Amino acid sequence: xxxxxxxxxxxxxxxxxxxxxxxxxxxxxxxxxxxxxxxxxxxxxxxxxxxxxxxxxxxxxxxxxxxxxxxxxxxxxxxxxxxxxxxxxxxxxxxxxxxxxxxxxxxxxxxxxxxxxxxxxxxxxxxxxxxxxxxxxxxxxxxxxxxxxxxxxxxxxxxxxxxxxxxxxxxxxxxxxxxxxxxxxxxxxxxxxxxxxxxxxxxxxxxxxxx
Ligand code: TMP
Numbered sequence: 001x002x003x004x005x006x007x008x009x010x011x012x013x014x015x016x017x018x019x020x021x022x023x024x025x026x027x028x029x030x031x032x033x034x035x036x037x038x039x040x041x042x043x044x045x046x047x048x049x050x051x052x053x054x055x056x057x058x059x060x061x062x063x064x065x066x067x068x069x070x071x072x073x074x075x076x077x078x079x080x081x082x083x084x085x086x087x088x089x090x091x092x093x094x095x096x097x098x099x100x101x102x103x104x105x106x107x108x109x110x111x112x113x114x115x116x117x118x119x120x121x122x123x124x125x126x127x128x129x130x131x132x133x134x135x136x137x138x139x140x141x142x143x144x145x146x147x148x149x150x151x152x153x154x155x156x157x158x159x160x161x162x163x164x165x166x167x168x169x170x171x172x173x174x175x176x177x178x179x180x181x182x183x184x185x186x187x188x189x190x191x192x193x194x195x196x197x198x199x200x201x202x203x204x205x206x207x208x209x210x211x
Contacts, residue, residue, distance in 0.1 A: 008100065008133045038096070075124045133180075
């Protein structure tokens with residue numbers, strides 16, 4: 001059985017990656033492929049419990065290293081329980097965020113050393129890396145406006161990272177673009193400021209030769 005494909009979606013809050021992931025999942029299923037959708041942090045029952053701790057605004061006192069370990073704790077469980085078994089069974093795994101998020105949010109945003117992030121990645125992911133990463137790029141203003149709208153809709157229960165400063169989110173965006181420039185063969189960068197259908201058409205076009 002050939003190994004399946006591991007595709008991750010990345011981008012700033014409000015970039016639309018979750019919507020795009022779902023559109024791609026249903027198109028792939030329509031084409032007869034077996035698809036597993038998952039999310040970081042979260043993706044498993046244990047990961048969901050960790051997600052609540054990570055995103056709760058009441059946990060503002062969390063130390064940057066504690067936060068880092070918790071993101072990787074969620075990921076270790078997701079890799080072992082969901083992602084690796086699905087890939088071994090030849091399925092396509094679509095994951096909403098993965099280690100690139102940690103490199104940019106905890107690395108570029110919080111200022112943690114990239115080497116430390118990668119050390120933990122080696123432990124949590126056991127060498128698993130995405131085959132393709134779709135980075136949906138939006139500017140800071142669009143991100144903040146969409147995050148605000150989402151929090152008004154679903155409440156503030158997941159707003160801890162959204163509440164960070166503009167400088168933090170700016171560092172995140174620059175970090176993403178630097179990662180994409182460093183690994184152009186893995187990253188597909190899509191302008192996320194247009195309508196959902198337009199963004200999706202560009203993702204489909206970019207993935208046609210890869211999946
Ligand atoms: P989401 O709303 O896209 O599911 O992401 C949840 C938040 O967690 C988002 O603000 C980005 C943040 N995050 C990190 O800071 N580090 C990570 O490793 C991951 C996966 C997410």
